[in-house]
Amino acid sequence: MAYPQHTTTGMTTHPDLTEMRERLERTASSSGAIAVEGLILLTGVYTAISPWAVQFSSQTNITVSNLIAGVTTALIGLGLALAPERMFRLAWAIVPLGFWLVVSPWVVTPTHGARPGIVWSNCLAGGVTALLGLIAMGLTVRVARQSPR
Numbered sequence: 675m676a677y678p679q680h681t682t683t684g685m686t687t688h689p690d691l692t693e694m695r696e697r698l699e700r701t702a703s704s705s706g707a708i709a710v711e712g713l714i715l716l717t718g719v720y721t722a723i724s725p726w727a728v729q730f731s732s733q734t735n736i737t738v739s740n741l742i743a744g745v746t747t748a749l750i751g752l753g754l755a756l757a758p759e760r761m762f763r764l765a766w767a768i769v770p771l772g773f774w775l776v777v778s779p780w781v782v783t784p785t786h787g788a789r790p791g792i793v794w795s796n797c798l799a800g801g802v803t804a805l806l807g808l809i810a811m812g813l814t815v816r817v818a819r820q821s822p823r
Contacts, residue, residue, distance in 0.1 A: 707813050711754040714768060714806045718748025721775060721799045728795045735782045736792060743771050743778075747803055754810065765810035772804025 720727070722744025725737040750768055753761040775796045779788035788796075 710809050715751030717803050718744050724795050728791045730792045739778050739782050762814050768807030769804050772800045775800030
């Protein structure tokens with residue numbers, strides 16, 4: 675008994691695929707997108723080094739939290755800068771990282787509380803991170819909604 679062979683080509687042969695990639699590449703290489711990518715990278719680096727810059731590295735839990743969140747944000751920013759056409763859909767992950775930075779001083783250090791420097795540093799870095807993530811997401815949505823020309 676012979677079984678019918680089904681060949682599916684998927685989206686790789688879709689005629690609009692190349693046009694969508696070109697639009698994404700144009701948006702990702704615009705000056706606004708480049709600035710957002712660089713700011714995401716810098717915010718991630720600041721977040722990673724903030725325990726030593728603000729001098730709260732003796733509090734291990736918040737130090738590890740900031741280090742992980744900062745390195746993750748910086749890596750996403752670096753990926754956006756190096757391969758925007760592949761990484762732009764990951765921009766949504768930056769927003770929860772920003773929110774985590776804002777609430778982490780109270781979540782990670784609930785027993786003895788966080789010093790004002792930790793709170794200010796994390797709230798500022800978290801707010802900027804979340805805002806930049808929303809801007810990067812907006813760029814992605816704008817590309818997806820543009821009509822073909």
